Amino acid sequence: MEKAKMSAYQLFTLIILFEIGTVAFFPIALDAKQDAWLATLIAMAGGFCLFFIYYGLYRYYPDLPLTEYVQRVLGSVLGKILAFCYVLYFVYTAADRLRAFGELLVTVAYPATPLFIINTLFILVVVYMVYKGIEVVSRTSEVLFVGMCLLLLSGFLLMIISGNIHIENVKPVLEKGLSPVSNTAFTETLYFPFGQMILFAMIFPYVKEREKVKRTGLWAMGMSGFLVALIAAIDISVLGVDLTSHAQYPLLASIQSIEVAGFLERLDIYFILFVMIGSFLKLSIYIYAAVMGASHLFQVEQPSSLAYPMGIVVLLGSMAIASNYTEYVQEWEVVVAPYIDRSFQVIIPVLLLIIAFFKNRKKAI
Template sequence: MSKTAGLNNSLITPGQSAKMVFMFAMGSSTLILPTAVTVIAKQDSWVSMLLAGPINYFVLMIYLALAERFPNMSLAQYAQKLLGVWAGKLLSITYIVFFLILSSLVLRNISDFLGLSVLPQTPAWFINSTFMLVVVYGVYLGIETIARTGEILFTWGMLIIIVILVSLTNQFNFHNFEPILYKGLLRPIKGVYPILGFPIAEFVFFTSILPLVQKQNKRKLRKALKLSMIVLTTSSTILTFYLIAVMGVSEVTRSPFSVYDMAKYINIEEILVRVEILVAMVWIGTVFMKLVLCVYALTVTTAQVVGLHTYRPLVLPYAFVIVPLSILLYRNIAHTKEVAMGVWTLYSSLQGIIIPLLLLLIAVITGKRDSTDGKLVSDQQGQVEKQTESKQQESSKSATGAQSEPQADEADG
């Protein structure tokens, strides 16, 4: 096996892609998003989560439609095919800025949560720097390693969430939902607004991963993503429903990390108590996946714009930018909510929904398609090495079988 075979991996399955999308979305919706939606939709916030499901799937179908026309290219590459080289590069630079800001915001979420709930005496710069070390290592290993990590975290995360929800069923108070839809669907529809900003529009990171899905299994990708969106919508709706049923609207709107605080209500015969740390573990895992995917999309997009053969030399320099930027972006939690509820949704929707939709319209009108291989050289090397390794294994097996046949003949003689 080549020494670099583990570093140049670039093939993922549709199932892994769907799980990464789910983990990416849960990085926002597990702790932060329900509070933002409840502020607007009140006791009908679970309806807003339900309404966001079709929009989730529609946005992903935009990316898939572009990927069908440019199967081996990311957004940064087919933007140059549709708009011209220079206009495409300028547009790609806006995505570099977007992924850089998004990575910093996600990292800041970690320090805010740990600083308020788990490690109140630890400086934010230390938490961010330590967490970023693990992220840098994960991004450097490649997308296949990230995908396999996502599969492990997905299984354990879903198991813990189910256990927590089952443990909270004795805390329900259905009066917290009264009156249901007392202003019709208008308020739940307004509650979809923050969901558009995060995580729906942020799914644009997926355009950097689509070219790396195994070609022989790409037909299964649409079905896998549909299932992922169903699971995501269902889990988000149930989590928000539990929040209202257990805590009530007033408590949810006052809590910056409402799902974490909800877990504090678990008390089964004074035996199963203080299990909110399990929620912290799940959320840290999902945020880790989201940050790794953001940094991966950031470095890959930059490498494609600049014309580098590999993204790996960019990982560490970007880490030195993301850590201080994460501290400078927000003053406090209140400022975080103000930006998230106002500016971020508009900015994120422009980058993640409107621009890809316009690119798709241009591609349809002009009829442009291109199957040119746009992968980075390191990714191509990884695929070649895997193919060579499999051929070597097959040849060694056949050689072993050929040697055993004469030995069997001699034994018979």
């Protein structure tokens, strides 16, 4: 591991920015229609269960990241294969998020700029921070967290002042019962964004206040879940269910509807800043986890030397992941969410925890 430490507060800011970082790319839980906010809260409860699985593994191996303790749990050969699969998963997801970010900027702000140029400029900044190490990433999150809070608070106040929020759009609650809401929560929203907390299995060992990891993680997940549910509720209350379902970026459409005193309008910059801050931190953590995992596997003495090569792999992957935006979204909905995310976020960690439990019980005996 890198010889670095972070505080519990820095972990708190990292988790929140990571969780809400890319919710603007995809409408959250819209299969539940006007109950999307409720489906998000139910998924958050499931996310707490996943967090306890990841935290349970951390308790057994507090000094090791995920890619190292899988080798303790499964043995050298199987453990290295699974660790390599997790590195590939982190790289793939980072490329996926970079592609989403680039497509968004091309669509919203820079239609004449090639996607490759936008992705290249963004990944250069991300990789530079990863090269500097987890302490720089965590300190940066403290600063960006303040900026994100100001954005969210001022944007919410402007939304209220403009009079665009119509509570009747989120009614009736549970019109078709609890079944479609819970189905949406546990088949979609649980994995994005809450299941992505598996990434912090690579980060927990760096927290110097170990006794605060559980409390900090639960508070951060609770707050981020509340914010995601609030964003979903605002989108639906402003746009209505139908328009929210058909909008490519519902949060952007909601922000564009703000008009105060006849002159304060077209606040697209709020949306762009929100996306840039969240994507920057999220990509940084994914690439950092991939770099550290690869350095463990291949016994690289200076993990930072892998930062730029890993950035190139992510950049090329973001361009090759799909030929267009429609294909990208379909691939995510049909392949990534139901199979890849479910395996790496739920099935494998549960099996690892069961095996770790029996192994450590034998040692105790």
